[in-house]
Amino acid sequence: MTEQNMPCPCGRSPGKRLLAYRDCCGRYLEDFEQTPAPDAESLMRSRYSAFTLGRADYLRATWDPAHRPATLDFEQGLKWLGLSIRAARTIDPDHAEVEFVARSRLDGRGIRLHERSRFVRRDGRWFYVDGEMLG
Ligand SMILES: [Zn+2]
Numbered sequence: 001m002t003e004q005n006m007p008c009p010c011g012r013s014p015g016k017r018l019l020a021y022r023d024c025c026g027r028y029l030e031d032f033e034q035t036p037a038p039d040a041e042s043l044m045r046s047r048y049s050a051f052t053l054g055r056a057d058y059l060r061a062t063w064d065p066a067h068r069p070a071t072l073d074f075e076q077g078l079k080w081l082g083l084s085i086r087a088a089r090t091i092d093p094d095h096a097e098v099e100f101v102a103r104s105r106l107d108g109r110g111i112r113l114h115e116r117s118r119f120v121r122r123d124g125r126w127f128y129v130d131g132e133m134l135g
Contacts, residue, residue, distance in 0.1 A: 002026065002053055009052040010045035010083050025049035029058050036126065037062070040096035040119035041088040043126040048102060052080040064120060064127040079105045094121040099134065 008024035020026075025046040028037045037043035043062060050058040056072045063069075081103040089097045095118070102113045117131040 002030075008045075009049040009080065012045060021049070029053070029055055032058055032061050036124070038126075039088075040090075040098050040121075040126050041085060043119060043128065044085070044088075044098040044100060044117060045083065047128060048080070048083045048100075051102075062126070062128055064129045067128075067130050075106060077106060078111075081105060081110075095119070096121075096126075 002021065004020070004022035004026060006021050007018040008021045008026070010025050012019045012024050022030075025042075026049075027035055028042070028046045029050055037046050047059060047062055049055075050062075051074075054074050056074075059072055060068060083103075084101045085098060086101060087097075087099040089099075091097065097116055097118055099116045100114075102115075104111045104113070114134045115131040116134055118129040119126050120129050121127070
């Protein structure tokens with residue numbers, strides 16, 4: 001059971017105040033059938049939070065079925081350190097891109113994932129399509 005009052009793993013901090021999980025990505029992770037993320041950046045953030053929480057169900061539910069992997073493996077011992085959104089771009093009402101850097105640590109080694117992700121909206125829901133590695 002996820003602690004609802006903890007700071008949200010995605011680090012969203014409007015006005016420099018860190019949002020609680022239940023006021024941020026928790027709204028979507030805990031009720032994704034009824035409460036889908038309203039935009040591509042929110043979906044991106046909630047998927048990062050889902051990775052940190054090991055929530056394969058959420059990751060699968062928000063992955064474009066045509067691109068969804070058959071199985072999802074979480075790296076044992078990987079510790080997520082933070083997410084930073086670099087850019088969010090709307091292409092048209094149903095397509096968007098989000099560029100981000102996600103930092104993690106594995107066996108004492110820092111890992112930096114810099115990706116531009118593509119998202120599509122179908123029937124009012126955003127889905128992750130795929131991503132392009134940058135730098
Ligand atoms: Zn969040």
